[in-house]
Amino acid sequence: MGQPVFTLQPPDTWCIHPQFQPLRGVIAIPGDKSISHRALMLGALATGTTHIRGLLIGEDTCSTAACFQALGARISELNSDSVQVDGIGLGALQEPEDVLNAGNSGTTLRLILGVLAAQSQGFFAITGDRSLRSRPMGRVVTPLQQMGALIWGRKGASRAPLAIQGQSLRPIHYHSPIASAQVKSSILLAGLQSEGATTITEPFLSRDHSERMLAAFGAAIATNPETCSVTVTGPSQLQGQDVSVPGDISSAAFWLVAASILPDSELLLTNVGVNPTRTGILEVLLAMGADIHQENVRVVTGEPVADLRVRSASLTSTDIQGEIIPRLIDEIPILAVAATAAQGITRIRDAAELRVKESDRLAAVAQQLTKMGASITEYADGLDITGGSQLQGTELDSYGDHRMAMGLAIAALSAQGTSYIGQGNAAAVSYPTFIHTLQTLVGE
Numbered sequence: 079m080g081q082p083v084f085t086l087q088p089p090d091t092w093c094i095h096p097q098f099q100p101l102r103g104v105i106a107i108p109g110d111k112s113i114s115h116r117a118l119m120l121g122a123l124a125t126g127t128t129h130i131r132g133l134l135i136g137e138d139t140c141s142t143a144a145c146f147q148a149l150g151a152r153i154s155e156l157n158s159d160s161v162q163v164d165g166i167g168l169g170a171l172q173e174p175e176d177v178l179n180a181g182n183s184g185t186t187l188r189l190i191l192g193v194l195a196a197q198s199q200g201f202f203a204i205t206g207d208r209s210l211r212s213r214p215m216g217r218v219v220t221p222l223q224q225m226g227a228l229i230w231g232r233k234g235a236s237r238a239p240l241a242i243q244g245q246s247l248r249p250i251h252y253h254s255p256i257a258s259a260q261v262k263s264s265i266l267l268a269g270l271q272s273e274g275a276t277t278i279t280e281p282f283l284s285r286d287h288s289e290r291m292l293a294a295f296g297a298a299i300a301t302n303p304e305t306c307s308v309t310v311t312g313p314s315q316l317q318g319q320d321v322s323v324p325g326d327i328s329s330a331a332f333w334l335v336a337a338s339i340l341p342d343s344e345l346l347l348t349n350v351g352v353n354p355t356r357t358g359i360l361e362v363l364l365a366m367g368a369d370i371h372q373e374n375v376r377v378v379t380g381e382p383v384a385d386l387r388v389r390s391a392s393l394t395s396t397d398i399q400g401e402i403i404p405r406l407i408d409e410i411p412i413l414a415v416a417a418t419a420a421q422g423i424t425r426i427r428d429a430a431e432l433r434v435k436e437s438d439r440l441a442a443v444a445q446q447l448t449k450m451g452a453s454i455t456e457y458a459d460g461l462d463i464t465g466g467s468q469l470q471g472t473e474l475d476s477y478g479d480h481r482m483a484m485g486l487a488i489a490a491l492s493a494q495g496t497s498y499i500g501q502g503n504a505a506a507v508s509y510p511t512f513i514h515t516l517q518t519l520v521g522e
């Protein structure tokens with residue numbers, strides 16, 4: 079058994095000792111965050127009942143559920159076994175008495191803007207936590223305004239709090255300058271409620287969960303992956319469905335890297351979503367020499383799913399840039415940890431989007447891993463990470479960013495000496511049971 083991993087006072091600081099023992103076992107990965115948001119939203123906008131199995135119970139999905147409850151949807155108590163959503167139907171949302179709160183969740187705020195802007199009546203106000211209030215909303219507000227939306231807010235309606243006067247909107251063909259599933263999904267949700275064909279084209283294909291789920295709920299939607307375009311023809315009523323949410327590959331990513339870099343480890347990660355718009359992490363780790371196999375591959379509610387077996391391996395550096403970036407955008411912090419253990423220089427480019435995530439993840443990764451002794455050069459759109467030297471445990475901070483907290487925890491397992499990770503509980507945004515699973519794995 080390795081030394082214990084435990085949390086300590088203040089309760090939000092994780093104290094993590096290095097692991098000299100392999101990680102072995104089976105981990106059931108909690109529900110995919112992106113798919114969970116969409117299941118709640120489409121369930122609320124549909125007519126009839128939606129049953130959701132495997133919903134992620136995290137702070138972000140609770141924010142989405144609370145917003146749609148305030149808009150009139152009946153959502154049963156959230157648990158990962160089964161959640162029932164009694165939909166309101168398109169165009170029938172209630173005007174809430176109070177300000178909606180998206181918490182830390184960019185997906186909640188950006189997608190709901192498309193929903194609310196196209197409500198033919200009603201006035202809505204929405205805000206979020208400090209991190210979310212600092213994140214750019216113009217990328218969604220601008221195309222919605224081109225559709226005729228009335229949206230007000232700070233900094234020219236580019237920062238929350240935002241206010242929306244629901245309007246009937248006109249369809250557009252929007253060429254997005256960035257590959258963003260949040261932008262794409264927001265426009266699709268507005269287009270769904272508008273008369274005619276709304277198309278969005280993006281520079282590279284971003285995650286396509288909205289397209290898959292909208293089709294399953296009966297929307298008139300057509301995709302063209304070659305041109306990275308999708309068209310929804312509205313108004314298109316949705317019908318409630320049964321949805322099984324696969325495990326989140328972005329959560330599995332922490333264990334994929336942990337087992338890869340801790341000698342003699344072997345983990346089986348069950349029920350992981352392996353949608354090709356999300357599997358950039360697997361492609362990169364395999365290119366680095368990782369030992370990962372997909373088993374029991376199947377399709378569940380229109381999404382490919384597999385069990386992932388990972389064994390430790392010696393990693394070598396790689397280059398990460400271009401079209402793969404949107405397919406692993408949330409995994410770059412943990413890939414940076416893998417890069418510190420890989421021989422050679424790993425170069426990450428075209429990743430400026432990381433600066434406007436829950437934290438500035440390029441700066442956060444560079445600062446925190448440098449504190450641990452890693453050799454990192456930060457660029458405007460990426461990082462160079464020279465791997466192969468021993469990390470040292472030290473005082474660290476997650477910047478209140480869930481993926482930073484968990485990424486640093488994995489780095490700490492392979493470090494020499496104890497690490498203290500401030501704001502560790504930020505992990506509850508996407509993976510509330512992360513630290514418990516880690517404790518179980520190391521035999522506590």
Ligand code: S3P
Nearest residue numbers: 112185257258259260261407408
């Ligand atoms: C998400 C899309 C991505 C991702 C985020 C979830 C989604 O954001 O980083 O964690 O569920 O649509 P962008 O659309 O801003 O790239």
